[in-house]
Amino acid sequence: MIVLACAYSKPKPGHIDDAARQGLESLRCGRSSASAENLEHLHPMRDGSTPHCSIGIEVSQATVAKYMMRRRGKPSPTWRSFLRNQAIGIAAIDMFVVPSATFRLLFVMLILTHDRRKIVRFDVTQNPTAGWLSRQVTEAFPWDTAPRFLLRDRDASYGSIFRNRVEAMGITEVVTAPRSPWQNAYVERVIGSIRRECLDEVVIFNERHLRRVLSSYVDYYHSTRTHLSLDKDCPRSRPIQPPRDGRIMAVPQVGGLHHRYERLAA
Structure with missing residues (x-):
């Protein structure tokens, strides 16, 4: 063998x-x-x-x-791409706290639309409940003006009443990740501007006083304050005045904290 x-x-x-x-x-x-x-x-x-x-x-x-061939680019759209592509249909809601001269905490609610950075609604309260917040959304978007998405954080104040009201209006809630204010950056930036340009210079006495001060600032914000994201325009578009319209005059706003500069005929 x-x-x-x-x-x-x-x-x-x-x-x-x-x-x-x-x-x-x-x-x-x-x-x-x-x-x-x-x-x-x-x-x-x-x-x-x-x-x-x-x-x-x-x-x-x-x-x-x-x-192996490596993937070129990112596998999916980024969060910034979502905010930019859907800006027309996105609104954001957020709250911040303002202490008064009597050491009471006043809660301010803001609703901002992303397309022109407009503050469509603000209000002040000492007790922000889900029912109160749901009424603010209803008053901010009457009839068929509701946005497609509503961006918010995970605050416990947005309870079941709020969520049911938003769902009944045909709005899709987009909840940010925990401890991620950068995902709601536009409204956070507006809150920072309100603090730096207004509330840090004023002593608030009560809820009525805060509402009056914020109303004055919101009017300045919409008609005078320019934004780089809007090509240095205002949320309410402001026409450019040629030199022939007259001299430049300063119009005090927000109690003299800011000014609006316009050309007025002599």
């Missing part, structure tokens, strides 16, 4: 022959013939290597990852 001994050498991990190298090279070059059909046979083993079942060779998983 003649016994034939056959030697079999197991390929080292990461070692590939010419045929496998050509297949991986086609992956690197982006050839479609080797993208789906060749990779569907690769299954990782316990030792980290990857056998190619169809041609009987062993390929390291790291080698395959090295030659």
